[in-house]
Amino acid sequence: MNWLEEITNLRNYVLERLGKVQDRKELDELKLEIFKRKGKLSELKKFFDILKDEEKKNFGLKFNELKNELERIFKEKERQTTSREEKFLDVIFSFPSKKFYLGSQHIISLEQKRIIEIFAKLGFSAIDSPEVVSEKDNFDYLNIPSYHPARDLWNTIWIKKKGLLLRTHTSAYQVPYLKNNFPPFRVIFIGKVFRFEATDRRHEIQFNQIEGLSVVKRPEGNLGELKGVLKEFFEMFFERKVKIRLRPSYFPFVEPGLEVDISCFCKNGCEFCSFTKYIEIAGAGMVHPDVLKRGKIDTLTFQGYAFGCGLERLLMIKYNIPDIRYFLSGDLRFIKNFS
Ligand code: DAH
Numbered sequence: 001m002n003w004l005e006e007i008t009n010l011r012n013y014v015l016e017r018l019g020k021v022q023d024r025k026e027l028d029e030l031k032l033e034i035f036k037r038k039g040k041l042s043e044l045k046k047f048f049d050i051l052k053d054e055e056k057k058n059f060g061l062k063f064n065e066l067k068n069e070l071e072r073i074f075k076e077k078e079r080q081t082t083s084r085e086e087k088f089l090d091v092i093f094s095f096p097s098k099k100f101y102l103g104s105q106h107i108i109s110l111e112q113k114r115i116i117e118i119f120a121k122l123g124f125s126a127i128d129s130p131e132v133v134s135e136k137d138n139f140d141y142l143n144i145p146s147y148h149p150a151r152d153l154w155n156t157i158w159i160k161k162k163g164l165l166l167r168t169h170t171s172a173y174q175v176p177y178l179k180n181n182f183p184p185f186r187v188i189f190i191g192k193v194f195r196f197e198a199t200d201r202r203h204e205i206q207f208n209q210i211e212g213l214s215v216v217k218r219p220e221g222n223l224g225e226l227k228g229v230l231k232e233f234f235e236m237f238f239e240r241k242v243k244i245r246l247r248p249s250y251f252p253f254v255e256p257g258l259e260v261d262i263s264c265f266c267k268n269g270c271e272f273c274s275f276t277k278y279i280e281i282a283g284a285g286m287v288h289p290d291v292l293k294r295g296k297i298d299t300l301t302f303q304g305y306a307f308g309c310g311l312e313r314l315l316m317i318k319y320n321i322p323d324i325r326y327f328l329s330g331d332l333r334f335i336k337n338f339s
Contacts, residue, residue: 003044003047003051003055003059003062004062006044006047007044007062007063007066010040010041010044010066011066011069011070013040014030014034014040014070014073015073017030018030018073018077021077021081023081024078024081024082024083024086027074027077027078027081031074034070035070041066041067041070044063045063047059047063048060101332101336103339104339105339106335106338107315107327107335107337107338108208108311108312108315108327110338111311111314111315112190112208112311114237115188115190115210115237115311116188116190118233118236118237119188119212119233121236122186122229122232122233123186124186124187124188124212124214125185125186125187125188126187126188126189126190127173127177127187127188127189128189128191129170129172129173129177129189129191130167130173131166131167131191131192131193131194132159132164132165132166132167133164133165133166133167133172133173134163134164134165135163135164135165136163137167137172137173137175137176138154138156138165138167138168138169138171138172139151139154141174141175141291141294142171142172142174142175142252142253142291143252143253143288143290143291144252144253148252150250150252154168154169154195155168155195155196155197156168156195156196157194157195157196157205166193166194167193167194168193168194168195169193169209169211169308170189170190170191170193170209170210170211170308171211171253171306171308173189173211174211174213174253174287174291174295174306175291175294175295177189177213177295178213178215178291178292178294178295178296178297179294179295179296183215183216183217183297183302183304184215184216184217184220184221184302185213185214185215185216186212186213186214186216186221187212187213187214188210188211188212188213189210189211189213190208190209190210190211190311191208191209192206192207192208193206193207193208193209194206195207199324199325201322201323201324201325202324203324204312204324204325204327204328206328207310207311207312207324207327208310208311208312209308209309209310209311210308210309210311210314211306211307211308212229212305212306212307212308213287213304213305213306214226214229214304214305214306215287215292215297215302215303215304216302216303216304217301217302218301218302218303219303221303221304221305222286222303222305223246223256223258223286223305225305226284226286226305226307227244227246230244230260230282230284230307231244234262234281237314237318238262238317238318240265242262242263243262243263243278244260244261244262245260245261245262245263245278246258246259246260246261246284247259247261249283249285251283251285252288253285253287253288253291253306254283254284254285254286254287254288254305254306255285255286255288255289256285256286257283257284257285258283258284258285259280259282259283259284260280260281260282260283260284260307260309261278261279261280261281262278262279262281263277263278263279264276264277264278264279265317279317281309281313281314281317282307282308282309283307283308283309284305284306284307284308285305285306285307286303286304286305287303287304287305287306292304312324312327315327319337319338
Protein backbone atom coordinates (compact mmCIF):
# COMPACT_ATOMS: atom_id res chain seq x y z
CA MET A 1 0.00 0.00 0.00
CA ASN A 2 1.38 3.40 -0.80
CA TRP A 3 1.39 6.32 1.55
CA LEU A 4 -1.39 8.25 -0.08
CA GLU A 5 -3.70 5.30 0.28
CA GLU A 6 -2.82 4.93 3.92
CA ILE A 7 -3.50 8.56 4.59
CA THR A 8 -6.86 8.36 2.84
CA ASN A 9 -7.74 5.16 4.68
CA LEU A 10 -6.95 6.65 8.04
CA ARG A 11 -9.02 9.70 7.25
CA ASN A 12 -12.00 7.55 6.19
CA TYR A 13 -11.58 5.35 9.24
CA VAL A 14 -11.67 8.27 11.61
CA LEU A 15 -14.63 9.92 9.91
CA GLU A 16 -16.59 6.70 10.00
CA ARG A 17 -15.84 6.06 13.67
CA LEU A 18 -16.63 9.65 14.57
CA GLY A 19 -20.02 9.29 12.95
CA LYS A 20 -20.86 6.56 15.44
CA VAL A 21 -19.53 8.27 18.55
CA GLN A 22 -22.31 8.78 21.12
CA ASP A 23 -20.75 10.56 24.04
CA ARG A 24 -17.69 12.22 25.39
CA LYS A 25 -16.23 9.00 26.76
CA GLU A 26 -16.24 7.28 23.38
CA LEU A 27 -14.83 10.38 21.80
CA ASP A 28 -11.95 10.50 24.24
CA GLU A 29 -11.16 6.84 23.59
CA LEU A 30 -11.09 7.41 19.86
CA LYS A 31 -8.97 10.48 20.26
CA LEU A 32 -6.46 8.50 22.23
CA GLU A 33 -6.40 5.72 19.65
CA ILE A 34 -5.57 8.19 16.91
CA PHE A 35 -3.34 10.72 18.62
CA LYS A 36 -1.44 8.84 21.32
CA ARG A 37 2.30 8.45 20.94
CA LYS A 38 2.21 5.15 19.14
CA GLY A 39 -1.31 5.68 17.82
CA LYS A 40 -2.67 5.49 14.32
CA LEU A 41 -1.48 8.88 13.29
CA SER A 42 2.09 8.43 14.34
CA GLU A 43 2.18 5.00 12.70
CA LEU A 44 2.10 6.91 9.43
CA LYS A 45 5.38 8.55 10.31
CA LYS A 46 7.16 5.39 9.25
CA PHE A 47 7.01 6.81 5.72
CA PHE A 48 9.46 9.48 6.72
CA ASP A 49 12.05 6.71 7.02
CA ILE A 50 11.08 4.82 3.89
CA LEU A 51 10.46 7.49 1.29
CA LYS A 52 12.95 9.23 -0.93
CA ASP A 53 13.56 12.92 -0.42
CA GLU A 54 11.29 14.21 -3.16
CA GLU A 55 8.33 12.10 -2.04
CA LYS A 56 9.02 12.73 1.59
CA LYS A 57 8.15 16.36 1.03
CA ASN A 58 4.78 15.55 -0.54
CA PHE A 59 4.06 13.08 2.17
CA GLY A 60 4.91 15.62 4.85
CA LEU A 61 2.47 18.11 3.38
CA LYS A 62 -0.36 15.62 3.24
CA PHE A 63 0.44 14.25 6.67
CA ASN A 64 0.22 17.70 8.23
CA GLU A 65 -2.98 18.44 6.35
CA LEU A 66 -4.57 15.31 7.75
CA LYS A 67 -3.33 16.00 11.26
CA ASN A 68 -4.69 19.54 11.24
CA GLU A 69 -8.00 18.44 9.82
CA LEU A 70 -8.42 15.69 12.41
CA GLU A 71 -7.55 18.00 15.24
CA ARG A 72 -10.13 20.48 14.04
CA ILE A 73 -12.81 17.83 13.67
CA PHE A 74 -12.11 16.43 17.12
CA LYS A 75 -12.34 19.85 18.68
CA GLU A 76 -15.66 20.48 17.07
CA LYS A 77 -16.96 17.04 18.11
CA GLU A 78 -15.75 17.66 21.67
CA ARG A 79 -17.81 20.78 21.78
CA GLN A 80 -20.88 18.89 20.62
CA THR A 81 -20.52 15.97 23.01
CA THR A 82 -19.71 17.94 26.16
CA SER A 83 -22.56 17.92 28.67
CA ARG A 84 -23.68 21.11 30.33
CA GLU A 85 -22.03 20.06 33.52
CA GLU A 86 -18.76 19.32 31.78
CA LYS A 87 -18.95 22.59 29.92
CA PHE A 88 -19.27 24.34 33.23
CA LEU A 89 -16.19 22.57 34.54
CA ASP A 90 -14.31 23.40 31.35
CA VAL A 91 -15.04 27.02 31.95
CA ILE A 92 -13.91 26.87 35.53
CA PHE A 93 -10.67 25.13 34.70
CA SER A 94 -9.89 27.34 31.79
CA PHE A 95 -10.39 30.59 33.67
CA PRO A 96 -7.12 32.48 33.92
CA SER A 97 -5.97 32.05 37.48
CA LYS A 98 -6.29 35.02 39.74
CA LYS A 99 -3.05 36.93 39.76
CA PHE A 100 -1.73 37.26 43.24
CA TYR A 101 1.15 39.22 44.67
CA LEU A 102 3.93 36.88 45.71
CA GLY A 103 5.46 39.38 48.06
CA SER A 104 9.03 40.53 48.32
CA GLN A 105 11.45 41.87 50.84
CA HIS A 106 10.64 45.20 52.41
CA ILE A 107 12.50 48.27 51.14
CA ILE A 108 14.34 48.52 54.48
CA SER A 109 15.71 44.97 54.24
CA LEU A 110 16.67 45.43 50.59
CA GLU A 111 18.48 48.69 51.23
CA GLN A 112 20.19 47.40 54.35
CA LYS A 113 21.73 44.68 52.23
CA ARG A 114 22.87 47.22 49.65
CA ILE A 115 24.44 49.40 52.31
CA ILE A 116 26.27 46.44 53.82
CA GLU A 117 27.63 45.65 50.36
CA ILE A 118 28.81 49.20 49.81
CA PHE A 119 30.57 49.32 53.16
CA ALA A 120 32.17 45.95 52.48
CA LYS A 121 33.82 47.58 49.47
CA LEU A 122 35.16 50.28 51.78
CA GLY A 123 36.64 47.71 54.16
CA PHE A 124 33.88 47.67 56.81
CA SER A 125 32.32 44.47 58.15
CA ALA A 126 28.68 44.42 59.23
CA ILE A 127 28.10 43.32 62.83
CA ASP A 128 24.83 42.25 64.48
CA SER A 129 23.90 44.30 67.52
CA PRO A 130 21.15 43.96 70.16
CA GLU A 131 18.06 46.17 70.32
CA VAL A 132 17.54 45.85 74.08
CA VAL A 133 20.56 47.36 75.79
CA SER A 134 21.68 48.56 79.18
CA GLU A 135 21.37 52.15 80.27
CA LYS A 136 25.15 52.13 80.67
CA ASP A 137 25.86 51.12 77.07
CA ASN A 138 23.27 53.48 75.64
CA PHE A 139 24.15 56.48 77.81
CA ASP A 140 26.70 56.40 80.64
CA TYR A 141 29.57 54.82 78.70
CA LEU A 142 28.99 57.35 75.95
CA ASN A 143 29.52 60.26 78.33
CA ILE A 144 25.81 60.84 78.89
CA PRO A 145 25.33 60.38 82.67
CA SER A 146 21.83 60.58 84.09
CA TYR A 147 22.20 64.20 85.19
CA HIS A 148 23.51 65.29 81.79
CA PRO A 149 21.14 67.49 79.76
CA ALA A 150 22.22 65.63 76.61
CA ARG A 151 20.01 62.74 77.75
CA ASP A 152 17.04 64.85 76.78
CA LEU A 153 18.13 64.57 73.15
CA TRP A 154 17.06 60.93 73.18
CA ASN A 155 13.50 60.30 74.29
CA THR A 156 13.86 56.86 75.71
CA ILE A 157 11.56 53.87 75.84
CA TRP A 158 12.41 52.09 79.10
CA ILE A 159 11.88 48.45 79.84
CA LYS A 160 10.31 47.41 83.15
CA LYS A 161 13.42 45.56 84.20
CA LYS A 162 15.57 48.22 85.77
CA GLY A 163 18.51 49.47 83.77
CA LEU A 164 17.33 48.17 80.38
CA LEU A 165 15.89 50.10 77.47
CA LEU A 166 15.20 49.91 73.76
CA ARG A 167 18.33 51.44 72.30
CA THR A 168 17.82 55.03 71.25
CA HIS A 169 20.78 54.85 68.89
CA THR A 170 23.13 52.28 67.39
CA SER A 171 26.01 54.03 69.17
CA ALA A 172 24.92 51.91 72.15
CA TYR A 173 26.96 49.04 70.71
CA GLN A 174 30.20 51.02 70.50
CA VAL A 175 31.56 50.23 73.96
CA PRO A 176 30.45 46.55 74.03
CA TYR A 177 32.12 46.08 70.66
CA LEU A 178 35.31 47.88 71.69
CA LYS A 179 35.50 45.79 74.86
CA ASN A 180 35.30 42.50 73.02
CA ASN A 181 37.51 43.17 70.02
CA PHE A 182 41.08 44.06 69.49
CA PRO A 183 41.88 46.81 66.96
CA PRO A 184 42.42 47.45 64.12
CA PHE A 185 38.82 47.13 62.91
CA ARG A 186 36.34 48.96 60.78
CA VAL A 187 32.73 47.90 61.38
CA ILE A 188 29.14 49.01 60.86
CA PHE A 189 26.12 48.28 63.03
CA ILE A 190 22.83 48.65 61.26
CA GLY A 191 19.39 48.15 62.76
CA LYS A 192 16.34 49.40 64.58
CA VAL A 193 16.38 52.18 67.16
CA PHE A 194 13.48 53.49 69.23
CA ARG A 195 12.40 56.91 70.45
CA PHE A 196 9.48 57.88 72.64
CA GLU A 197 8.27 60.63 70.38
CA ALA A 198 5.15 62.07 68.86
CA THR A 199 5.18 60.96 65.24
CA ASP A 200 4.97 63.27 62.30
CA ARG A 201 6.28 63.48 58.75
CA ARG A 202 9.88 63.34 59.96
CA HIS A 203 9.62 61.44 63.25
CA GLU A 204 8.75 57.85 63.89
CA ILE A 205 8.81 55.89 67.12
CA GLN A 206 10.95 53.22 65.48
CA PHE A 207 13.45 53.65 62.67
CA ASN A 208 16.84 52.35 61.55
CA GLN A 209 20.35 53.69 61.94
CA ILE A 210 23.67 52.93 60.36
CA GLU A 211 26.60 53.33 62.70
CA GLY A 212 30.21 53.22 61.58
CA LEU A 213 33.12 52.62 63.90
CA SER A 214 36.77 52.54 62.93
CA VAL A 215 39.64 52.04 65.35
CA VAL A 216 43.13 51.72 63.87
CA LYS A 217 46.71 52.65 64.68
CA ARG A 218 47.53 56.35 64.70
CA PRO A 219 47.89 58.34 62.48
CA GLU A 220 45.61 56.25 60.22
CA GLY A 221 41.86 56.48 60.66
CA ASN A 222 41.72 60.26 61.06
CA LEU A 223 39.12 62.86 60.11
CA GLY A 224 40.46 62.94 56.56
CA GLU A 225 39.73 59.26 56.18
CA LEU A 226 36.30 59.71 57.76
CA LYS A 227 35.45 62.38 55.20
CA GLY A 228 36.69 60.18 52.36
CA VAL A 229 34.76 57.14 53.55
CA LEU A 230 31.53 59.11 53.88
CA LYS A 231 31.95 60.68 50.46
CA GLU A 232 32.54 57.30 48.84
CA PHE A 233 29.59 55.79 50.65
CA PHE A 234 27.14 58.55 49.79
CA GLU A 235 28.26 58.61 46.16
CA MET A 236 27.73 54.88 45.83
CA PHE A 237 24.45 55.01 47.71
CA PHE A 238 22.92 57.94 45.84
CA GLU A 239 24.63 57.02 42.56
CA ARG A 240 25.77 60.56 41.89
CA LYS A 241 28.62 62.92 42.74
CA VAL A 242 28.35 64.27 46.27
CA LYS A 243 30.13 67.09 48.07
CA ILE A 244 30.70 66.64 51.80
CA ARG A 245 30.60 69.46 54.30
CA LEU A 246 31.63 68.96 57.91
CA ARG A 247 30.40 71.37 60.56
CA PRO A 248 31.40 71.43 64.25
CA SER A 249 28.69 70.01 66.47
CA TYR A 250 28.21 68.34 69.82
CA PHE A 251 27.75 64.67 70.60
CA PRO A 252 29.11 63.67 74.03
CA PHE A 253 30.82 60.51 72.75
CA VAL A 254 32.96 62.15 70.06
CA GLU A 255 35.51 64.92 70.21
CA PRO A 256 35.50 66.82 67.97
CA GLY A 257 31.88 66.18 67.06
CA LEU A 258 30.67 66.93 63.56
CA GLU A 259 27.49 67.38 61.63
CA VAL A 260 27.85 65.91 58.13
CA ASP A 261 26.08 67.59 55.22
CA ILE A 262 25.96 66.46 51.60
CA SER A 263 25.30 68.63 48.58
CA CYS A 264 21.61 68.75 47.67
CA PHE A 265 20.21 67.27 44.43
CA CYS A 266 19.22 70.75 43.30
CA LYS A 267 21.50 73.23 41.52
CA ASN A 268 20.55 76.60 42.92
CA GLY A 269 18.90 75.81 46.22
CA CYS A 270 15.43 74.42 46.79
CA GLU A 271 12.87 74.16 49.57
CA PHE A 272 14.19 70.77 50.57
CA CYS A 273 17.62 72.18 51.46
CA SER A 274 16.07 75.48 52.64
CA PHE A 275 18.03 77.13 49.82
CA THR A 276 21.35 76.25 51.46
CA LYS A 277 22.30 73.68 48.75
CA TYR A 278 23.31 71.27 51.53
CA ILE A 279 21.34 68.65 53.45
CA GLU A 280 22.10 67.44 56.96
CA ILE A 281 22.68 63.74 56.76
CA ALA A 282 24.73 62.31 59.64
CA GLY A 283 26.52 62.86 62.92
CA ALA A 284 30.18 61.93 63.24
CA GLY A 285 33.46 62.62 64.96
CA MET A 286 36.61 61.21 66.50
CA VAL A 287 35.69 58.69 69.20
CA HIS A 288 36.10 60.36 72.60
CA PRO A 289 39.16 59.01 74.49
CA ASP A 290 36.91 58.22 77.49
CA VAL A 291 34.81 55.97 75.30
CA LEU A 292 37.88 54.24 73.91
CA LYS A 293 39.22 53.74 77.43
CA ARG A 294 35.94 52.18 78.58
CA GLY A 295 36.41 49.80 75.68
CA LYS A 296 39.92 48.98 76.99
CA ILE A 297 41.60 50.51 73.95
CA ASP A 298 45.10 51.92 74.28
CA THR A 299 44.50 55.52 73.25
CA LEU A 300 48.17 56.31 72.73
CA THR A 301 48.43 53.70 70.00
CA PHE A 302 44.96 53.75 68.50
CA GLN A 303 42.44 56.33 67.45
CA GLY A 304 38.91 55.97 66.21
CA TYR A 305 36.21 57.74 64.30
CA ALA A 306 32.48 57.07 64.31
CA PHE A 307 29.45 58.17 62.37
CA GLY A 308 25.74 57.55 62.54
CA CYS A 309 22.83 58.30 60.26
CA GLY A 310 19.19 57.41 59.81
CA LEU A 311 18.44 54.85 57.12
CA GLU A 312 14.91 56.10 56.47
CA ARG A 313 16.20 59.63 56.03
CA LEU A 314 18.65 58.44 53.37
CA LEU A 315 15.84 56.63 51.57
CA MET A 316 13.47 59.58 51.82
CA ILE A 317 16.08 61.72 50.12
CA LYS A 318 16.96 59.13 47.52
CA TYR A 319 13.41 58.17 46.52
CA ASN A 320 11.65 61.41 47.34
CA ILE A 321 9.49 59.85 50.04
CA PRO A 322 7.56 62.63 51.76
CA ASP A 323 6.65 60.91 55.06
CA ILE A 324 8.72 58.59 57.27
CA ARG A 325 5.54 56.89 58.52
CA TYR A 326 5.10 55.10 55.17
CA PHE A 327 7.88 52.66 56.04
CA LEU A 328 5.99 50.99 58.87
CA SER A 329 2.50 51.59 57.51
CA GLY A 330 2.22 48.16 55.86
CA ASP A 331 0.54 49.96 52.95
CA LEU A 332 1.08 47.70 49.94
CA ARG A 333 0.78 50.60 47.53
CA PHE A 334 3.93 51.99 49.06
CA ILE A 335 5.77 48.70 49.53
CA LYS A 336 5.18 47.45 45.98
CA ASN A 337 7.03 50.45 44.59
CA PHE A 338 10.26 48.98 45.84
CA SER A 339 9.81 45.23 45.32
N1 DAH B 1 23.97 58.43 67.85
C1 DAH B 1 23.69 59.73 67.30
C2 DAH B 1 22.20 59.95 67.25
O1 DAH B 1 21.44 59.04 67.34
C3 DAH B 1 24.28 59.88 65.95
C4 DAH B 1 25.77 59.89 65.96
C5 DAH B 1 26.43 61.10 66.08
C6 DAH B 1 26.49 58.74 65.89
C7 DAH B 1 27.79 61.16 66.12
C8 DAH B 1 27.89 58.77 65.91
C9 DAH B 1 28.52 60.02 66.02
O2 DAH B 1 28.63 57.67 65.83
O3 DAH B 1 29.87 60.02 66.02
O4 DAH B 1 21.77 61.07 67.09
